[in-house]
Amino acid sequence: MTRVGIIGLGHIASSYGGAYTHVGGILESDKVELTAVADITQEAHDTFMEQWGDKFPDTKHYSDYADMFAAEELDIVAVCTRGPHHYTAMMDVIKAAPKAIFLEKPATCSLEEMDAVVDAAKAADIPITVSYSRHWGPHVLRMAELIKDGLIGEVTGVVGHCGNSLLSFTSHQTDMICQFAGYDPVAVYARGTVPETDVPDGYAPEPALQSMVIEFASGLVGTQVATEGELGTIAVDIQGTEGRACVAFYKPPVAWNKKGEPIDLNKLGLPENASPFKLAYEQIVAHLESGPLPHCTNENFIAVHETGFAAIESILTGQRVEIPNVNRGRKVFANG
Secondary structure (H helix, E strand, C coil): CEEEEEECCCHHHHHCCCCCCHHHHHHHCCCEEEEEEECCCHHHHHHHHHHHCCCCCCCEEECCHHHHHHHCCCCEEEECCCHHHHHHHHHHHHHHCCCEEEEECCCCCCHHHHHHHHHHHHHHCCCEEEECHHHHCHHHHHHHHHHHCCECECEEEEEEECCEECCCCCHHHHHHHHHHHCCCEEEEEEEEECCCCCCCCCCECCCEEEEEEEEECCCCEEEEECCCECCECCEEEEEECCEEEEEECCCCCEEEECCCCECCHHHHCCCCCCCHHHHHHHHHHHHHCCCCCCCCECHHHHHHHHHHHHHHHHHHHCCCEECCCCCCCCCECCCC
C-alpha cells in the first residue's frame, strides 16, 4: 500500500466532506493509505477526527510537518496549505524526499517560486502533480480519450466557461482547456478586474478573469470566458471538423456529429462517477510502479501556471503576453 501524508487539513484536504477531498479520495482507493496528517491548529485536527476519525483510526497526527517527516516513511506528500505557504512547504517537502508530491493549486505565488520548486524537485527526481482536480472527473477523462481518438474529428477550438480568481480557482478551467487543446500555450491576451483589497507587503492582489484568448503552438486557439456555457461553469465546448462536444465536471457530457445529430455517448463506455482525487492518487501510484507520469504533472502544470501568470500580466498591462513570461518576479496573493 502506498503511504500518503497530508500537510494542511483545510477544506480541500478534508473539511468539504465526502469524495471531493483528498481524504475522501484516499478512502475510496485501495491503492493508497493515509499514514499521517499535519496541521498547526488543534481545531483542524479535532474537525478531522469528527469527520473522519472512525475511518482513519490509525492515522498519525502532527502539529509540525517536520516531525511527521522525521517519524514517518511517506511515499506521497500532499501539500494542502494556503497558496502563500506553498513555496516554503514545497522546499521542505523536497528535502524530505518522498517519491511524489501532490500539490494543491495555486502552485506558487510567483513564477520565480515555481522555477525554484521545479528545479529542486527535478534535481531530487520527484514528480510534482498539481491538483487541478476537475481534470480527473471520470467522464472528463473518458471524453478526452474519445476526442483524441477522433470522436468529433480534428479539434479546431476550445471555449471554457469559468471566471473568478485567476490562480486560485479559474486555473481549473484553464487546465481543462489545455486537456482538450494541448499543453503548449505560447501567448495570452486577457481582460479582468483587480480587487481593491489589502494584501501583505510584497504581494499584488489576485485579479479575477473576465475573458482570455490562449494561443497554442499547434495553431489552436482556446478562449476562456466568465460566463455559463451550455452545461454551466467548469465546462468546455470543443469544436471539431466532424462535430462538437460539451464537457463539464458537474454534468454529463453531450456531443453532436457534423450534421448536428446527437451522439449516443452511453454506448462509448462513459464510466461511473468517482472521486477525482481517487483517480489522481491512483495515477500517481501507477507512475511509482513504473507507469507514465500522472496528468497535471511537471511540464503540464507549468504550462497552466504560466498561462495564469500571463493572463495576470496581460490584465495589468493591456498587452498580449508571450509564454514563458518575462516578468517572473511578480508576486500575487493567491490564497486559494
